Amino acid sequence: MAIHPSVGKPISRLEAKEKVTGAARYAGDYPVDGMLYGYIVNATITKGKILHIHADDVLNLPGVVTVISHENRLSLPWLDLKYADMDAPPGKVFKPLYDNEVKFNGQPIAMIVAETFEMARYAAFHLRVDYQAEEFRTNLGENMESARPPKVGLATSLKPPPPKDRGDFVTAFEHAAIKASGTFHHGTEHHNPIELFASTVVYEGDNTLTIYDKTQGTVNSQLYVANIFGLHYKDVRVISPYVGGAFGSGLRPQYQLFFAAMAALMLKRSVRVTLDRSQMFTFGHRPPTIQNTMFGSTTDGLIIALGHEAVAETSQFEDYTEVVVNWSNMLYPAQNVHTDYKLVPLDVYSPLDMRAPGGSTGMHAIESTIDELAYNAGIDPLEFRYINYANTDVSVGRPYSSKELKECFAQGAERFGWHKRSPAPRSMRRGNRLVGYGMATGIWEAMTAPARAKAILDKDGRLVVSSAITDIGTGTLTVMTQIAADEFGLPIDEVSFHYGDSKMPLAPIQGASWTVSTIGSAIKLACKALKEKILKKARTIEGSPLSHATLDDVAFVNGQITLIANPSTGVSLKDVIQKNQGRSIAATKLSVPNPLKLKKYSRAVHSAAFVEVEVDEELGVVNVTRAVTAVAAGTIINPKTARSQILGGMIWSISKALREETIPDHRYGKYVNPNLAEYHIPVHADIHDLDVIFVDEKDDIVNPLGTKGVGEIGLVGMPPAIANAIFHATGKRINSFPIHFESLM
């Protein structure tokens, strides 16, 4: 009997029950006998030197074991490279506890280790630290004169610098019949996954560690600890099967891992360190960015000039970059293009990729300027995008591997009812509110990275595939199980996916929307290798009907290997195991994207976002009442988990446009709202009708699965669509996010 394929089915998360019943253990949940607890002390100055840490004050408190600081730390390597994780930007990586220098407010400078978490926290509050404070600067807007081009490094390969200018932008813009320009301000944002950052380090004896870590990369954390503390990588095992959201915050090992590992090695005891919510505002964040756009078109709406400049914050020690200004010419085939991207180093911690880094920032500026250009030309914003539709990526002169953006426009507009829009701003009303329709395009690169995967046919005839990859809540476990099940024609309950363990086959960090494409491709390859091995063994079974069969001649269906030419004959997987003396059969494969094939194409996922807002103008209250996002992302492995990804991105779009901001007080160089009561993310009452469409898109180029990631795309197009809808409702073009009601009153 043929098994229906799993790929394409809306299968619920396989670990859903564990998660909703609390059975799932997160990094800070693992019980360990005799464990100690660490609580980290953060600097209360922004820049300067630590003169003295009064450890004696707290060392005699009952239950306090030690105070770890730069004064008594383990010996640490001076070489920056030893600290460089897989996601380290160019520069000198931050080395915790290295010396007495304070480089940013909230810098972790010491840790109390105690018998209980409460005791450690209590002692941390009582630890006096003497500082010598120095002048600092944290305000991007006041330090624009320090802007300079970013340094180039390894990370640059994934985050290309702006393309070379094309044509003659200055002249083209000057002579453009229709112009639009804007200045866009984006503030700091922090990821704030609900799971707090935690590391439980189990000291196994003899400088061997098992670590339960909140991370987006088990191998990344493993190598980080091994390199810094001079351990053999095989003596460090990092396990993270459940991750309660991360959104990029786990792409780099966070400082609780460093402290927990150091304490465990110093004390030869197991140690857990959990950061509290306010401490989650002391590391990576989306950087504040200021952008200027200058777009010009003909009276017919044909774009002839694209100018886009951005200046973003980075730290004094690393050059964190994002792809902010590269997108406009990927979408709009203008011949005169000027882009520029610069950084201002400030006394803050290094920014860090946060969902749709750069894309959600840059595309807001681009898509709101395009919207204004359309209004200025008197052309419907959707029509304007059709006029400027590009089948090739003219910024690099390559065709797209696939691009069903037109279909996104068409299906999204239809579902949303775009035709009901009356063109003039302030022309639509409902009750006492102004109503606005806005739309925007989204784009994000479709990336695939190298990875290994292993496939095993175990002695019971079950298929087990594995990878060190994490599942940050996106549905990786479910989706990988589906992919493997289809390779063997098995129902998914006969397939297991093992993951989230650095002992398993090498995986990259889980980011950039590349996990399905990367790990899925590796699993497909490993499964194929396993099938070859199995077939080879099956051929040796006496009287085997498969004795001359190649992989092309057979089908793996429901535990049987059958001849395609004669499906009634075959060999069962269990017979093969029996032939193998009851032992399992395994195959491991490294999947590497083919650069020669890929470099002929630009590869991107696209979306079209449509938004309706209601604005109560008297009071400045705005609500996103309806939104539709149509996505072209190649093959959708699981429409349910993929839809959840897009919904999450849409809700975050409402957050980005209207809610969330980390508020700095530059007099102190610190953030004033480091908690979820004052860092406003949307609540249920903020969310109304959200609709997701996946349009059909076939792509034979991107990877063997034809998939493009959907992790970020939901957050690229909708923020500008909200701003554009607010303009349509009110006639006010507000370019600073989040839009608060005082700017709408």
Added chain:
Amino acid sequence: MNNFSYVKVGSVSEARALREGNDHARYLAGGTNLIDLMKYKLESAGTLIDIHHIDENRTISSTEQGGLWLGAFVSNADTAYHPLVEQRYPLLSRAILAGASPQIRNMATNGGNLLQRTRCYYFYDASSPCNKREPGSGCPAIQGYNRNMAILGTSRHCIAVFPSDMCVALAALDATVVTQGPYGERRIPFHDFHRLPGETPEIDNNLQIGEIIVGIELPPEGFPEYHSYLKLRDRNSFAFALVSVATGLTLDNGVIAVARIALGGVAHKPWRIAEAEQFLVGKEPTREAFAGAADIILAGAVGYGFNTFKIELAKRAIIRNGMMALNPASQRPGAQPSLEP
């Protein structure tokens, strides 16, 4: 360890006796604010006297004078959903339900609601100066990020805001706070309960040491016909008010007979101006009339930069809420603005 004694008491007199002479004792009711503050070392206690389980003062009942008694230990949720409150004092019900979250309202008590501390960013940051937390250390909010700070009744020492929604309605309703203290029972008119920061921003209210709130008494007039609570905030639920307004009206032949307007989110206490309410008496309830009252209420308002918009926003909110009060059915969950003019 942050050691403290925890004592569960069975009566108000027992609680008071324990508190007597114990300067470092604190009463604990719902704990929704005190426990948070203790965790962050912003509050401390040598003894926590748990009054949450006292059997007295756990009821809501009509008074002989025709008003309503709200026991201090009744939860905010049970108060908001009590039939007598819903029918006779719907303004109070709406204000309570506009605050916090269901989980917090289930724990928080009526007495405790009156005693919550400000949500000023700098008050919450132990490494910042704050005159409310450490008298004399300074107020960083005045020239800092003050978007959610006060515009009325501020002093050069403090521009913090009292965060309660429930108390805005209680102020509008002319409630009386009833306490038991060293000198027996005390009845404190609501407008005398909370204080302005003045020279002593560390003192939020006029409760004396050891004094315990046993209940809140509402007078007979509850404005069941014409009332509205409007709350403007940065998200539609679970955020403190930037501006809120409680309005209660009675009409006589189409003109205003009694008007009450109290503002939240704008001062160190719920803000009422008798002159503005008097101004409305005898007038038809129009936008113009409410605008006149709004001008009187906001006459002395001062903005500090980020919060200056609140002055205009408060005026508009008073006008809108006045109109909303005429049609209570138009009001929406979460005290959001009405959808009809």
